[in-house]
Amino acid sequence: MLLNELIHAKFDIITLIIDMPENNLKNGMKGTIIDTYSQPYEAYEVEFCEDEGRTVAQLALTLDQFE
DSSP: OOTTOOSSOTTOEEEBOSOBGGGTBOTTOEEEEEEEEOSSSOEEEEEEEOTTSOEEEEEEEOGGGBO
């Protein structure tokens, strides 16, 4: 992998692998990457929506929090 080359890209669907009760998110929930960060470390802005399409949470996650 090249320096600054990210593993995931915008609009990838991810699966949360931890519970985040402070954000009303549970292990197994699906989210969409809406932005990527390479500095100061690799992270991804992820949006989680309910079935009707309303946003439940939007936050930056690191690779150890999703797959």
